[in-house]
Amino acid sequence: MTPGNNGDHTPNAPEGDDDPFGYLYEDGQAAGATPPSGGGGYGYPGPRSSSYNHVRAVGDRRPNTYGAPAAPAYGQQVPPQQQAYGQPNAHYAAPETQPGGAPTGPQYTPASRGSGGRGGGPNTKGLLIAAIAVVAVVAIGIGAAIVFGGDDKEDGKEAGGRPTQAETVKPSEKPTKDPQKPAELPKTDAKALKLDGGTTTASDVEGAESEGGVYVSGFDKVGAQVTWTVNSIPKSGEYTLFVGYGVPGKAAETTLLVNGTPSDRKLNLDNFAHAEEGDWAKGWTKTYAYVHLNKGTNTLAISCQEGDQCDANLDQVWLKAGHVNN
Numbered sequence: 619m620t621p622g623n624n625g626d627h628t629p630n631a632p633e634g635d636d637d638p639f640g641y642l643y644e645d646g647q648a649a650g651a652t653p654p655s656g657g658g659g660y661g662y663p664g665p666r667s668s669s670y671n672h673v674r675a676v677g678d679r680r681p682n683t684y685g686a687p688a689a690p691a692y693g694q695q696v697p698p699q700q701q702a703y704g705q706p707n708a709h710y711a712a713p714e715t716q717p718g719g720a721p722t723g724p725q726y727t728p729a730s731r732g733s734g735g736r737g738g739g740p741n742t743k744g745l746l747i748a749a750i751a752v753v754a755v756v757a758i759g760i761g762a763a764i765v766f767g768g769d770d771k772e773d774g775k776e777a778g779g780r781p782t783q784a785e786t787v788k789p790s791e792k793p794t795k796d797p798q799k800p801a802e803l804p805k806t807d808a809k810a811l812k813l814d815g816g817t818t819t820a821s822d823v824e825g826a827e828s829e830g831g832v833y834v835s836g837f838d839k840v841g842a843q844v845t846w847t848v849n850s851i852p853k854s855g856e857y858t859l860f861v862g863y864g865v866p867g868k869a870a871e872t873t874l875l876v877n878g879t880p881s882d883r884k885l886n887l888d889n890f891a892h893a894e895e896g897d898w899a900k901g902w903t904k905t906y907a908y909v910h911l912n913k914g915t916n917t918l919a920i921s922c923q924e925g926d927q928c929d930a931n932l933d934q935v936w937l938k939a940g941h942v943n944n
Contacts, residue, residue, distance in 0.1 A: 803857075804850055805936030808834040815841035815922070823898045826933045827862060834932040837872075842928060843921040846935055854913045858942050861920065862933035863887050864902040867895035870930045875919040876909050883907070885920060887930050902933065908941050 807828035809819045820835040834844055851857075859874070870887035873880055886905055893900035909918070918935070922928035 803937040803939065804848055805934065806846065807832065807934055808844060808862075808932040811932075811935070812845040812847070814843045814845065815839070817842050817844060820931070823864065823931060825864070825899050825902045826931070827902075828933050833864070837922055837932060838929045840922055840924055840926075840928075843919055844932060845917060845919040847915065847917050848911070848937065849915045851911045851913055851916055854911065855939070856941055857909055857911050858906050858938045858940065859909050859918060860904055860906045860936050860938065861885065861887075862902070862904045862935070864898055864931045864933065865889050865891075865893070866898050866901055866929065867893040868929070870927045872926050872928050872930075873921045873923045874907055874909075875917075875921060877912070877917055878919075881907065881909070884926070898931070906943060911937075 809828060809832045811834070813819075813834060816836050816839060817834050818836045819832050821830060821832045823833070824831065826833040836842060837844075863870075865887060867889055869889050871884040872887065874883075874885040875881070885907055888905070889901060890903040890905070891901050920932065
């Protein structure tokens with residue numbers, strides 16, 4: 619309360635320019651505050667160098683003193699200007715005002731980019747599920763092709779028109795001999811060999827395995843020999859010659875010739891049956907020797923030569939391919 623007020627509520631005129639907006643209030647208007655026409659007066663200070671005291675009535679859209687352009691008159695086109703960040707463009711028009719109206723289809727929004735990750739990335743979970751489903755369908759298709767694809771025989775024929783095994787081999791036909799089976803090598807009785815040097819056949823000692831129990835005797839003197847000519851050797855290579863013989867309870871050894879050439883080792887005719895000395899019937903056994911033969915015809919000779927112990931009877935001879943012992 620000022621000294622000139624005396625407590626009543628009638629406002630006095632402000633001193634100087636202490637209230638430039640006094641004309642807007644009821645007490646100011648009651649005190650006669652009116653907007654001046656030329657500046658100054660109660661509530662309106664005169665022109666100053668600063669623009670913050672330039673006031674205007676409420677609703678007045680005259681240009682301000684801060685450099686902003688005045689609002690255009692109604693209907694006047696607003697020139698394009700730089701907008702502040704985040705403010706709408708003055709030329710923006712709602713989609714409803716465009717030709718054809720607002721679009722009816724789904725519109726892209728940041729929310730539609732996906733719901734799984736930050737930043738709205740693609741829906742990777744959905745893509746992964748779709749990829750797994752495609753792989754599963756392909757795998758099922760391949761499995762079905764393997765299971766059902768081989769059953770395309772029709773009328774006894776295989777795929778491609780080839781005849782089945784039932785058509786190529788009739789039930790009444792006999793199967794051919796297995797071509798992988800090795801050829802049968804010869805085996806013969808000693809009596810069928812060529813006998814030289816006083817050798818002869820006999821059958822008085824029992825136990826010989828040759829036909830009729832006939833064996834070759836008289837082999838106990840130098841020059842005695844039996845020769846086997848073999849005509850069916852399938853290929854050149856290593857073979858094993860087996861000789862069935864009998865001794866009277868004591869060892870013997872002779873010379874072996876292959877295609878006329880003496881072997882490096884004597885043919886061992888030991889008492890492998892462990893017969894008592896003089897017991898010819900208990901002395902039947904067998905021995906073997908490794909030989910190299912040519913394809914086709916070969917000669918094998920068992921000969922009693924100087925230095926040999928030849929007291930033995932010869933029963934059978936046979937061949938086997940390779941180096942074997944039985």
